[in-house]
Amino acid sequence: MKISGKAKEVIGVAAVMLGVLILQRDLWFTGKRMVSHDSIVWFGVFSYFFDCLRQGILPLWNPYMNCGEIFFLNIHVLHLWDPSTLLLVLAGKFFRINSLTIYQYDLLFRYLIFISGSYIFFRRIAKYRFSAFFAFITLSFSALCSSYLKQHGFILCFYTLPWILFFAFEFLEERKTVLLLWLSFFLGAAFSTSGYHIMYLISACAILLACIYISKGFTYPKTGFSTNDRKVIWGAIIIFLLLSINLIPVFLTYIRNTVPDVRMIEAPTAANAYLADFFNLFTPYSFMLHFEMTFLFKSIRASEGFLYIGLIPLFLAMVGLFYSRHKYRIGFACALVITALLMLGPRFGLLKIFSYFFPFFFIIRNTHTFATFFIFCLVYFTCIGTDVIVEQIRRPGLLKGSPKGFIFIAIFISAAAVLINRFILAVYRPPLAEFPERYMTISLNLGEDFGSFLNNMFNRSYHNTFLFIASIIVIFYVFKSPKIKLRFKYSVLVFLTLIDLFLFNTAIYRFTSMTKADLSLWPKEKAAYSDKRSPVIWPRYPFLGFAPAMQRIFSASSSRIPGVTTHFYQMKDFFNFENDKMARPEIKEIFMGVTGQRLKLVSGAVVLPLELQAQECAKLEERIAQMVVFIEDDPPEKFSKLKIPVERIADSTIVNGAINILDFGPNILRLEVNSEADCLLYYSDGFDISWRVFIDGKESRIYRANMAFKAVILEKGRHTVRFVYDPKLYKITLFCYFAGLFIAAIILCRMLFGKGIK
Numbered sequence: 001m002k003i004s005g006k007a008k009e010v011i012g013v014a015a016v017m018l019g020v021l022i023l024q025r026d027l028w029f030t031g032k033r034m035v036s037h038d039s040i041v042w043f044g045v046f047s048y049f050f051d052c053l054r055q056g057i058l059p060l061w062n063p064y065m066n067c068g069e070i071f072f073l074n075i076h077v078l079h080l081w082d083p084s085t086l087l088l089v090l091a092g093k094f095f096r097i098n099s100l101t102i103y104q105y106d107l108l109f110r111y112l113i114f115i116s117g118s119y120i121f122f123r124r125i126a127k128y129r130f131s132a133f134f135a136f137i138t139l140s141f142s143a144l145c146s147s148y149l150k151q152h153g154f155i156l157c158f159y160t161l162p163w164i165l166f167f168a169f170e171f172l173e174e175r176k177t178v179l180l181l182w183l184s185f186f187l188g189a190a191f192s193t194s195g196y197h198i199m200y201l202i203s204a205c206a207i208l209l210a211c212i213y214i215s216k217g218f219t220y221p222k223t224g225f226s227t228n229d230r231k232v233i234w235g236a237i238i239i240f241l242l243l244s245i246n247l248i249p250v251f252l253t254y255i256r257n258t259v260p261d262v263r264m265i266e267a268p269t270a271a272n273a274y275l276a277d278f279f280n281l282f283t284p285y286s287f288m289l290h291f292e293m294t295f296l297f298k299s300i301r302a303s304e305g306f307l308y309i310g311l312i313p314l315f316l317a318m319v320g321l322f323y324s325r326h327k328y329r330i331g332f333a334c335a336l337v338i339t340a341l342l343m344l345g346p347r348f349g350l351l352k353i354f355s356y357f358f359p360f361f362f363i364i365r366n367t368h369t370f371a372t373f374f375i376f377c378l379v380y381f382t383c384i385g386t387d388v389i390v391e392q393i394r395r396p397g398l399l400k401g402s403p404k405g406f407i408f409i410a411i412f413i414s415a416a417a418v419l420i421n422r423f424i425l426a427v428y429r430p431p432l433a434e435f436p437e438r439y440m441t442i443s444l445n446l447g448e449d450f451g452s453f454l455n456n457m458f459n460r461s462y463h464n465t466f467l468f469i470a471s472i473i474v475i476f477y478v479f480k481s482p483k484i485k486l487r488f489k490y491s492v493l494v495f496l497t498l499i500d501l502f503l504f505n506t507a508i509y510r511f512t513s514m515t516k517a518d519l520s521l522w523p524k525e526k527a528a529y530s531d532k533r534s535p536v537i538w539p540r541y542p543f544l545g546f547a548p549a550m551q552r553i554f555s556a557s558s559s560r561i562p563g564v565t566t567h568f569y570q571m572k573d574f575f576n577f578e579n580d581k582m583a584r585p586e587i588k589e590i591f592m593g594v595t596g597q598r599l600k601l602v603s604g605a606v607v608l609p610l611e612l613q614a615q616e617c618a619k620l621e622e623r624i625a626q627m628v629v630f631i632e633d634d635p636p637e638k639f640s641k642l643k644i645p646v647e648r649i650a651d652s653t654i655v656n657g658a659i660n661i662l663d664f665g666p667n668i669l670r671l672e673v674n675s676e677a678d679c680l681l682y683y684s685d686g687f688d689i690s691w692r693v694f695i696d697g698k699e700s701r702i703y704r705a706n707m708a709f710k711a712v713i714l715e716k717g718r719h720t721v722r723f724v725y726d727p728k729l730y731k732i733t734l735f736c737y738f739a740g741l742f743i744a745a746i747i748l749c750r751m752l753f754g755k756g757i758k
Helices: 005-023 037-041 043-054 075-081 083-095 099-125 129-140 153-158 161-174 178-193 195-214 227-244 247-254 275-281 284-297 311-323 329-343 350-357 359-363 367-394 402-434 436-446 450-480 486-512 543-550 572-578 585-591 610-619 637-642 646-651 728-752
Strands: 033-035 513-515 599-602 657-665 668-675 679-683 691-695 698-700 703-705 709-714 717-725
Touching: 005 099, 005 129, 005 486, 033 037, 033 099, 037 043, 043 075, 043 083, 043 099, 075 083, 075 178, 075 195, 083 099, 099 129, 099 153, 099 161, 099 367, 129 311, 129 367, 129 486, 153 195, 153 367, 161 178, 161 195, 161 367, 178 195, 178 227, 178 728, 195 329, 195 359, 195 367, 227 728, 247 728, 275 284, 284 402, 284 450, 284 486, 311 329, 311 367, 311 402, 311 450, 311 486, 329 350, 329 367, 350 359, 367 450, 367 486, 402 450, 436 450, 450 486, 486 513, 572 610, 585 610, 599 657, 599 668, 668 679, 679 703, 691 709, 709 717
Parallel strands: none
Antiparallel strands: 033 513, 599 679, 657 668, 668 717, 679 709, 691 698, 691 717, 703 709
């Protein structure tokens, strides 16, 4: 039976994807390993989301983390509404798959979407089918193949990028308005679910499209739009707006005075790439330099911008850069240079300049995340460079002097790889001599001499260099020989490239994944309310706040865990209080809900502006701090006796009474309170304007207390108190989002199954 060309393509693409799975079989099949670093840190948030949906609850608030915080209005967790994640969560519920497995496969699914879209894009721009397939293989097994297992942001940012570019290029050049429906779906989903990562995607696409437009890469058809085309355009606009409208309540949340921390204060200086990252292009194992030397010896700065695409693909990329005449070449070259400068961060000026004209660049913090876009642009040149080589084989002598130029490029890559590797070997030795105790400790833990271990690891780059030199000689001979069939020439090129990339990814996989941890600490029963807190306020380092959740301890921890941090509320006064060296640690912990009683009845409150509350808190003694509550506004006249002057703050006491918890969940707390006097019911759970309280069925007012928490006024006697988190605007926009997904699914299914759009 003869297999069609399209079927061969599908089989080839599927085989490459299967190869990725086989390479990482201990993660996807045997279950011996799991993702690591930032990728696992966010598992806690995913698990909370997964467990709530399994119980039929829409989690709008997270009471188990960081003294209580908004959930979906936090831009860090918007990616949970991504259609790919929702599909996997549904599959996990239906097939009863545990949350860690679903979480890891969610990352894999995004990666497969990214590389499959890349093939579609390369297939469009390549002159020869083999060029697209070779570029697809290169990207699939490039540094991204394993590095996203450590830094999930690489995939969260850019997994829709190839699809967005493909449909954008198609529409701009062919003016087929139906393509706008696909573009609106991918863009809308990316806008609404990428969170602050959308800044990377927007800037990357804008830079590339602008560069190509300026370089006159696009050619536009002269025909205009018909009436039917206009209807399709309006449909695409509606789908995009429905999908992305839920960014409105998120934006409104971030302009309040109790906004979640986006780490804007660190954006200009933190988590950049470094010049040494570009060594990875020539010496793949130099990534060890960042890992070992930074975290063990504190001598070389860290980065996660792995850029290796293989030396043969790098050779073809240079061929494409210098010898191809592809119409997008200049635009992609400009985008490549701009992206490299953005990766290096504000020290090289471009990010600062962009931030001045486009303020959203100011919150681009992890600039090494641009590595995904950098690699994508680089592999574009590999694709068009392969076109040049194939054209040279089929039509010898088309390019004057090209064989000599190809040889020069090969010599340059070989020399650069050798020299850079020698430099790296010289760099790591001084720290080993400077820290002999650490050196010995690490050597004992490894069971071998640490210096020899690093030396052997770095020397592997020499092996890749020698492999490249031998491969280039073989390729030049095979491709030049007229007796060898074209299919065999292609196979040789793919085989030699895969050897290089497999060797590299086998090594990097060890450092981007970890032995599967025992996550059975989490109790099987539903998470319950706890009177105790783990340390939760340290706005400078928010991501690590998910560490307890990574261990699946979702209830407010019953014991202190030093060093746990948060991305709680980035309020200036609370931030200053945390960093006030005059305030004793135990006072900070009480006011941050760490050691203080979470629910208490207090005889009075001190009315003070927020900016003064932090100052007064720092002056208190531990005994008084346990009993005092600060609020911003005066209580009603009938409760005026509850107002305590600041100079009589010591008069505040705990009121006798009973508090029984009737119901507790992600978005609700219901209490039965019996108080012996008029009082304030204080609850050290995060304040937000969308919280509502009902006392005996009647709505009452919630006061923002102790800078970030909640308090309500209660009369003497028995009452039922119900706190409900009800962000009405977000509920409306979330409905619009799902409506957009539903409409898009119907339209796109009609297109896929051939019924078209009328």
